[in-house]
Amino acid sequence: xxxxxxxxxxxxxxxxxxxxxxxxxxxxxxxxxxxxxxxxxxxxxxxxxxxxxxxxxxxxxxxxxxxxxxxxxxxxxxxxxxxxxxxxxxxxxxxxxxxxxxxxxxxxxxxxxxxxxxxxxxxxxxxxxxxxxxxxxxxxxxxxxxxxxxxxxxxxxxxxxxxxxxxxxxxxxxxxxxxxxxxxxxxxxxxxxxxxxxxxxxxxxxxxxxxxxxxxxxxxxxxxxxxxxxxxxxxxxxxxxxxxxxxxxxxxxxxxxx
Amino acid sequence: xxxxxxxxxxxxxxxxxxxxxxxxxxxxxxxxxxxxxxxxxxxxxxxxxxxxxxxxxxxxxxxxxxxxxxxxxxxxxxxxxxxxxxxxxxxxxxxxxxxxxxxxxxxxxxxxxxxxxxxxxxxxxxxxxxxxxxxxxxxxxxxxxxxxxxxxxxxxxxxxxxxxxxxxxxxxxxxxxx
Numbered sequence: 001x002x003x004x005x006x007x008x009x010x011x012x013x014x015x016x017x018x019x020x021x022x023x024x025x026x027x028x029x030x031x032x033x034x035x036x037x038x039x040x041x042x043x044x045x046x047x048x049x050x051x052x053x054x055x056x057x058x059x060x061x062x063x064x065x066x067x068x069x070x071x072x073x074x075x076x077x078x079x080x081x082x083x084x085x086x087x088x089x090x091x092x093x094x095x096x097x098x099x100x101x102x103x104x105x106x107x108x109x110x111x112x113x114x115x116x117x118x119x120x121x122x123x124x125x126x127x128x129x130x131x132x133x134x135x136x137x138x139x140x141x142x143x144x145x146x147x148x149x150x151x152x153x154x155x156x157x158x159x160x161x162x163x164x165x166x167x168x169x170x171x172x173x174x175x176x177x178x179x180x181x182x183x184x185x186x187x188x189x190x191x192x193x194x195x196x197x198x199x200x201x202x203x204x205x206x207x208x209x210x211x212x213x214x215x216x217x218x219x220x221x222x223x224x225x226x227x228x229x230x231x232x233x234x235x236x237x238x239x240x241x242x243x244x245x246x247x248x249x250x251x252x253x254x255x256x257x258x
Numbered sequence: 259x260x261x262x263x264x265x266x267x268x269x270x271x272x273x274x275x276x277x278x279x280x281x282x283x284x285x286x287x288x289x290x291x292x293x294x295x296x297x298x299x300x301x302x303x304x305x306x307x308x309x310x311x312x313x314x315x316x317x318x319x320x321x322x323x324x325x326x327x328x329x330x331x332x333x334x335x336x337x338x339x340x341x342x343x344x345x346x347x348x349x350x351x352x353x354x355x356x357x358x359x360x361x362x363x364x365x366x367x368x369x370x371x372x373x374x375x376x377x378x379x380x381x382x383x384x385x386x387x388x389x390x391x392x393x394x395x396x397x398x399x400x401x402x403x404x405x406x407x408x409x410x411x412x413x414x415x416x417x418x419x420x421x422x423x424x425x426x427x428x429x430x431x432x433x434x435x436x
Contacts, residue, residue: 119279
């Protein structure tokens with residue numbers, strides 16, 4: 001079957017499929033992901049301003065929907081994990097969650113159909129915010145010296161172990177955490193989009209093929225639809241994980257014993 | 259589906275684009291500021307108002323309950339007071355009743371004694387009167403009878419008087435015996 005496909009000139013989707021040309025003009029700032037990111041900022045702002053504007057005791061349906069998302073981030077990700085000082089970090093966690101969730105879901109919204117987070121630049125920028133935040137609160141809470149000492153020399157460990165542990169801990173706090181945070185999000189969105197491309201472009205190619213291949217095409221499209229549902233789950237999950245880990249890092253920096 | 263550029267095919271997906279880094283930073287910062295300034299405080303306001311409304315309701319109910327308990331206690335106390343008062347009044351009434359009965363009884367006895375004494379006195383007086391009137395009447399009756407029986411007039415004053423005296427003496431001695 002693979003041979004048949006290639007005979008027909010099928011080119012499998014590759015990383016190049018993620019580099020879209022500018023939607024209009026010839027600027028690096030008018031590409032699809034950049035426009036989608038701006039669109040997401042406008043949509044999120046409009047939705048939450050509209051839903052929170054009245055701040056009613058008995059909420060309307062719109063306010064209830066907004067409160068549901070806000071309350072989830074505020075209580076389940078903020079209050080539960082960070083504890084007493086959580087309120088300071090709610091705006092950051094709330095922005096991260098809504099921004100990532102919206103841009104991820106754009107990946108399966110008809111016509112938009114592109115997850116901006118599959119461009120690694122955006123996860124890098126997003127990971128920088130909690131990275132700076134948790135180091136900042138750690139230094140502010142414990143003092144620079146004490147904070148760095150807590151990272152490099154974890155208390156309650158035999159001295160000899162530091163030879164191994166210190167480089168690992170330093171790498172964890174300054175390299176692994178921001179990198180895993182951004183790459184996890186990027187890789188999931190990238191792979192998910194690629195998967196959808198494979199099934200949908202594959203189906204598209206099959207349906208143009210000989211009669212035998214035409215019969216197989218619906219299966220490819222069906223799987224594309226199934227994977228779309230699966231992607232929706234992954235998109236929500238990744239937004240949740242990113243925010244959850246950010247909250248955990250902040251909570252870790254706030255508590256004294258690292 | 260021919261959206262890919264052959265020239266960009268070799269791009270490493272892990273290398274960030276400068277334009278996207280700038281846009282990502284600006285867009286996210288913008289969103290962060292909007293949500294922090296306009297959305298989070300409003301939701302917090304709604305949450306606080308809701309909490310207050312619920313707590314206010316609970317407090318109000320608690321207050322009402324406390325008031326009801328207080329009222330019940332005061333009514334119970336009043337009832338106990340009233341019962342005590344009633345018992346006291348009943349006791350007083352009983353004592354007073356007994357006193358009144360005692361008083362009436364003694365007064366009745368006095369009255370009875372007085373009436374008895376009066377009766378005794380009046381009987382005595384009547385008896386004296388009867389004795390006096392009898393003495394006169396019996397004298398004349400006896401004289402008349404004696405004159406009739408004897409058949410002769412006892413003209414003689416001296417003899418008449420003697421006869422009467424003797425009769426009365428007999429009468430007196432007879433009465434003395436009774």
